[in-house]
Amino acid sequence: MTPAARVQTAIEILDAIAAAARDGGAPADAIFAEAMRARRYAGSKDRRAIRNHVYDAIRSIRSAPVSGRAAMLALADADAELAALFDGASYGPAAITADEPRAETGLATTALMKLFDPLVGKAERAAMLVRAPLDLRANALRSSRDELASIFPDGEAIAGLADGWRLPGETAAVQHTAYAEGQFEVQDAASQFAAAALAAEAGQTIVDLCAGAGGKTLAIASATGDAAAILACDTNRARLQQLPPRANRAGATRIETLLLNPGQERAMLADRMGKADRVIVDAPCSGSGTWRRSPELRWRSTPARLDRHVAEQAKLIDLGSDLVAPGGKLLYAVCSIIEREGRAQVDDFLKRHSGWTADGDFLPAGVGRAAGGGYLLTPGHDGCDGFFLARLTAPC
Structure with missing residues (x-):
């Protein structure tokens, strides 16, 4: 797929995710997986790029956008390289016009943020959409945190938890045989x-x-x-x-x-x-x-x-x-x-x-x-x- 075609695919997936959010439909991960099954021609690099576009938009846009295009345009306004892919090429998104609607960026709507607990101030809000780490809990019936440390040495202990072990968010921990053996669970x-x-x-x-x-x-x-x-x-x-x-x-x-x-x-x-x-x-x-x-x-x-x-x-x-x-x-x-x-x-x-x-x-x-x-x-x-x-x- 061309870079522009990846953007257009992301727009189409965002359309489905926004509609599901409004109607109480399937979660984003399920919609993305189904979209990729329908596009078996997409290679691993294509899928990774499309997923990044989709989730960059979801993290950036504060409420369900009127369209996937409006969401991606909001990102394109701040990213010249992304904007250049809206060139009207085959399988890519149409060229951008100045009067098109853009989705609003931010953590959440003002009305929703007013409902937050008083302890959630501006500094806390900045942390709300940072990608989360991967937290494991050693199952004391079969293992220990020390054993997790030997299996995943790039992690660190979680203060206050005797069995907690934290890894980088991209770690494929559940693919390790220790997971199948019941030595740990993934748990924030x-x-x-x-x-x-x-x-x-x-x-x-x-x-x-x-x-x-x-x-x-x-x-x-x-x-x-x-x-x-x-x-x-x-x-x-x-x-x-x-x-x-x-x-x-x-x-x-x-x-x-x-x-x-x-x-x-x-x-x-x-x-x-x-x-x-x-x-x-x-x-x-x-x-x-x-x-x-x-x-x-x-x-x-x-x-x-x-x-x-x-x-x-x-x-x-x-x-x-x-x-x-x-x-x-x-x-x-x-x-x-x-x-x-x-x-x-x-x-x-x-x-x-x-x-x-x-x-x-x-x-x-x-x-x-x-x-x-x-x-x-x-x-x-x-x-x-x-x-x-x-x-x-x-x-x-």
């Missing part, structure tokens, strides 16, 4: 801090209410030496089905999965009420804390979607609290930097639930910053995804 440091903050212990009964594919579930099993009874729940069958084979690979034998029917969660968990020593509620959210990894999520943020997330979070944290035994603990976690999903959600919970208290100092020294009844982790301050964590203790 923020998620590792969340699992550790639950303070789970051997012999306890633990419920992961929104387990998904089980990343934090497996981290809890590792931390407890596979000696805690863990119930992993979710309403998404496809995601939850990924957990049993992952647990088998990791050597975690005491994880039970429960697929919950939406709207029937409380009834299906009736016999578990008030019996769990620990409950983790990693609630569905805007995902604003993961923009470094999934920048297209900015394009999917709407007031209506945020309202639905906030309502669902309140329902889940209430359900989770009913599962906790007297004196037990609930960890509320969202990969979000939006105030309504973090400190405001916990403040409202504490108003609804007399006798519950918010724990302090449950993170390693220097990790996170106090945000109401919890802590906010951010890329700029903590070098990890944006996360809000609150650990709550039930009345005895």
Whole structure:
């Protein structure tokens, strides 16, 4: 493919990604993969160049553009070499005209940024779209961080995490045989801090209410030496089905999965009420804390979607609290930097639930910053995804 043809292909893919973002369709990675399958004539260099164009645009444009061309034109205005490829050549993009629409660049819309937690200032915003590193968690059931260090010597330890090991973002870690052997999982440091903050212990009964594919579930099993009874729940069958084979690979034998029917969660968990020593509620959210990894999520943020997330979070944290035994603990976690999903959600919970208290100092020294009844982790301050964590203790 010619350089100009690569740009035109990127424009067409961006059209599909923007439409999917507006309509709640497939994620960008899936759309890109499908587009490449339909263009088998594209070589590896072509695919790499096209991907760079696509993701440079996604990172640069603050909201879903009117077209892929408008997104690429915004980049071309600041890049003479890119602009020169808009020459009207065969298979390439048409020549640029001055009055064409350009997408707006920036982190996010002003309206969306006004929803950020007050701790997310200008310096933090600059770190939100820098490419993320690759964080690994050594599986203590099969390995150790020292072993990861010998396998991946170009990495470094993650401060505050006994099993965390950080690598350059482009490292193909999962292709190593150690991954197939269950020696480690790919898991951002923020998620590792969340699992550790639950303070789970051997012999306890633990419920992961929104387990998904089980990343934090497996981290809890590792931390407890596979000696805690863990119930992993979710309403998404496809995601939850990924957990049993992952647990088998990791050597975690005491994880039970429960697929919950939406709207029937409380009834299906009736016999578990008030019996769990620990409950983790990693609630569905805007995902604003993961923009470094999934920048297209900015394009999917709407007031209506945020309202639905906030309502669902309140329902889940209430359900989770009913599962906790007297004196037990609930960890509320969202990969979000939006105030309504973090400190405001916990403040409202504490108003609804007399006798519950918010724990302090449950993170390693220097990790996170106090945000109401919890802590906010951010890329700029903590070098990890944006996360809000609150650990709550039930009345005895």
